[in-house]
Amino acid sequence: MKIILVCSAGMSTSMLVKKMRDSAEARNLDVEISAVAESQLKNNLENLDVVLIGPQVRYLEKKIKQQLEPQGIKVDIINQLAYGMMKGDKVLDQAIELKG
Amino acid sequence: MKGRFMEKFIEIAGRIGAQRHLVAIRDGFVAIMPLIIIGSFAILLNNFPPLGSFSFVEWMNGILGEGNWQAVGGSIWNGTFAVLGLLVAFSIAYSLAKSYEVDGLSAGLISAASYIMLVPVTEDWGLNFAWLGSQGLFVAIVLALVLTELFRVLVNSRWTIKMPEGVPEGVARSFKALIPATIILILVGCFQALMSVFAEISIFEVIFQVIQEPLQGLGNTLPAAILIAFLNHLLWFFGLHGTNIIGSVMEPLYLPLIQKNLELFSSGVSAYDVPYTVTKPFLDSFVFMGGSGTTIALIAAIFIVIRREKNHPYREVGKLSAPASLFNINEPVIFGLPIVLNPAMLIPFILVPVTLTITSYFALATGLVPKTVAIIPWTTPPILSGYLVTGGSWRGIVLQLFNFAIATIMYIPFVMVGVRALKQQIGRE
Numbered sequence: 465m466k467i468i469l470v471c472s473a474g475m476s477t478s479m480l481v482k483k484m485r486d487s488a489e490a491r492n493l494d495v496e497i498s499a500v501a502e503s504q505l506k507n508n509l510e511n512l513d514v515v516l517i518g519p520q521v522r523y524l525e526k527k528i529k530q531q532l533e534p535q536g537i538k539v540d541i542i543n544q545l546a547y548g549m550m551k552g553d554k555v556l557d558q559a560i561e562l563k564g
Numbered sequence: 565m566k567g568r569f570m571e572k573f574i575e576i577a578g579r580i581g582a583q584r585h586l587v588a589i590r591d592g593f594v595a596i597m598p599l600i601i602i603g604s605f606a607i608l609l610n611n612f613p614p615l616g617s618f619s620f621v622e623w624m625n626g627i628l629g630e631g632n633w634q635a636v637g638g639s640i641w642n643g644t645f646a647v648l649g650l651l652v653a654f655s656i657a658y659s660l661a662k663s664y665e666v667d668g669l670s671a672g673l674i675s676a677a678s679y680i681m682l683v684p685v686t687e688d689w690g691l692n693f694a695w696l697g698s699q700g701l702f703v704a705i706v707l708a709l710v711l712t713e714l715f716r717v718l719v720n721s722r723w724t725i726k727m728p729e730g731v732p733e734g735v736a737r738s739f740k741a742l743i744p745a746t747i748i749l750i751l752v753g754c755f756q757a758l759m760s761v762f763a764e765i766s767i768f769e770v771i772f773q774v775i776q777e778p779l780q781g782l783g784n785t786l787p788a789a790i791l792i793a794f795l796n797h798l799l800w801f802f803g804l805h806g807t808n809i810i811g812s813v814m815e816p817l818y819l820p821l822i823q824k825n826l827e828l829f830s831s832g833v834s835a836y837d838v839p840y841t842v843t844k845p846f847l848d849s850f851v852f853m854g855g856s857g858t859t860i861a862l863i864a865a866i867f868i869v870i871r872r873e874k875n876h877p878y879r880e881v882g883k884l885s886a887p888a889s890l891f892n893i894n895e896p897v898i899f900g901l902p903i904v905l906n907p908a909m910l911i912p913f914i915l916v917p918v919t920l921t922i923t924s925y926f927a928l929a930t931g932l933v934p935k936t937v938a939i940i941p942w943t944t945p946p947i948l949s950g951y952l953v954t955g956g957s958w959r960g961i962v963l964q965l966f967n968f969a970i971a972t973i974m975y976i977p978f979v980m981v982g983v984r985a986l987k988q989q990i991g992r993e
Contacts, residue, residue, distance in 0.1 A: 471805075471895075472808045475893055476893050476895035476896070479888060479893075479896075503587075503591050503659070503662075506662075518895070519803055519899055519904075520800075520803060520804060520805040520808075520895060520898070520899075521804075521805050522578070522803070522804070523579070523581045523804065524581075524582055526582075527582055544803065544899050544902065544904065545899065545900065545902065547895070547899050547900075548881070548895065548896050548897070548898065548899030548901065548902055549880075549881065549884065549896070549900045550884060550896055550900070
C-alpha cells in the first residue's frame with residue numbers, strides 16, 4: 465500500500481510520516497509512506513493508493529479529488545487533532561480505513 | 565462566528581490559495597529561493613563584520629589578494645539576485661504551463677526569451693542589469709502569465725507541427741512548440757517596436773513607475789506590515805496556511821525591497837542606513853519566531869503556567885512541538901493545542917504578532933537595531949536568525965529576546981484561561 469501526505473512544503477508532514485512508518489513497522493504492515501509538496505504530487509502517482517491532505521492546505525481537497533479519484537486513488541484530509549498531536553497510528557488507521 | 569460566515573471565509577481563502585495563476589507565481593518564487601538565499605549569503609559573507617579582532621573578509625583577501633575574495637560573492641550575486649526578473653520569468657511560466665499540463669520547459673524558455681527581448685539595451689550593446697533584477701519583477705510576472713496563457717492556447721490548437729510516429733519524444737516536442745513560439749516572439753517583437761516608436765520608453769520603466777514603485781512604497785509602511793501580520797494569523801486561526809495564501813502577493817512586493825537593502829549594504833552602506841524597514845526577513849525573524857503566532861513564546865508560557873501537572877494536555881503539546889518550533893515549524897501547536905478555532909487563543913494569536921510587528925518596526929525605524937540585509941531560510945532558528953538578518957549585529961538578537969519576553973508575558977493570561985476552560989469542559993463531560 466502506498467500513502468502520500470500532502471502539505472505546502474512537505475516539512476511538518478514529514479514529521480508525521482516518520483511516526484506513521486514507526487507505527488506500520490510495529491504492526492508489521494507493508495506500506496510505503498512519504499510526504500510531498502502539492503506541486504510534486506503529480507510526479508508520484510504510480511501505484512498510489514491513498515492521498516492524505518494536511519489540514520492547513522485543506523483547500524486543495526477539491527482540486528486533488530477531481531484529479532485523483534477517477535484514477536481510483538482515495539483522498540481525504542488528515543484528522544486535525546491527530547495531525548497536531550502527531551499521532552502516527554491514528555493517521556495510519558485513517559489511511560487504511562480509506563482504502564477499505 | 566461559526567456557521568455560514570466561517571464556511572464562506574474558508575471557501576474564499578481556499579479559492580485564493582488554490583488559484584492557478586497565484587499558485588504559479590508562488591511556486592515560481594519558491595523554485596528560485598535557493599538561488600536567492602545563496603546570493604544573499606554571498607553579500608553577507610562579503611560584508612561580514614569582524615568578530616573581535618578577526619576579520620574573515622580581510623583574512624580571505626590576505627590569501628587571494630585585495631578585492632579578489634569579494635569578487636567571488638559579487639559574481640554569485642550577478643547570477644542570482646541581480647537577474648531575479650529573468651529567473652522568475654522562466655520559473656513562473658514553467659509552473660503555470662505545468663499546471664495546464666503543457667510543455668513547461670518550452671513555456672519557460674519562451675517567456676525568458678521574451679523578457680530579454682524587452683530589456684533595454686545599454687549604449688555599448690549590453691543588457692541593462694538594472695532591469696534584469698527586481699526592478700523588472702512585475703514585468704516578468706505579467707509576461708510569464710500572459711505568454712503562457714497564449715502558449716497553452718496555441719499548443720492546443722491546430723497550429724502545431726505534428727511529427728510522424730517513431731520520432732523521439734524530445735524532438736517531437738521541440739517541433740510542437742515551434743509555431744507557437746514563433747507567433748509569440750513575433751508578437752513580443754512587434755510590441756517592443758511599437759513601444760519604442762510611439763512611447764520612446766521601455767515597458768519596464770512604465771510598469772515600474774506606475775505600479776511597482778507606488779506599491780513598494782506602501783509595502784514599507786507600518787500599516788502594511790500590520791495588515792500582513794493580521795491577515796496571516798486570521799487565516800491560520802481558521803486552520804489555513806496563511807503564509808502560503810498571501811505568499812503570491814507578498815513575494816513580488818517585498819523581494820525588491822530586500823534586494824535594494826542588500827545592494828546598498830554590499831556597496832558599503834551600513835545596515836542602519838539602508839532604506840527599507842519592512843521586508844520578509846523582518847517578519848520572519850522578529851515576528852514569526854517559532855512559526856506564525858510567535859508560538860515559541862506560547863510554548864514558553866505553557867511551561868511557565870503549568871508546572872505541576874506533568875501530563876497536562878497543553879504540556880504534552882508543548883513538549884511534542886518544542887523541537888520543531890526551534891526551526892519555526894509549528895503545525896503541531898496550531899492543530900494540536902489547538903489554536904485553530906479555539907476562542908481562548910484567538911486574541912493572543914493575532915494580537916501578539918501584531919504587537920511584535922509594531923515594536924520591531926519602531927526598533928528598526930528609529931535606528932536602535934540595524935535593518936534587514938540578508939535573506940535566510942525561514943527555518944533558521946531565532947537568535948541565529950536575528951544575528952544574521954541584521955548583517956551580524958547583536959542588537960538583532962536583543963530585539964528577538966525582547967520580543968520573545970513580551971510575547972510570553974502576553975500569552976500567559978490566555979494560557980491560564982485556556983487551562984480553566986479545558987478543566988470545565990472535562991468536568992462537564
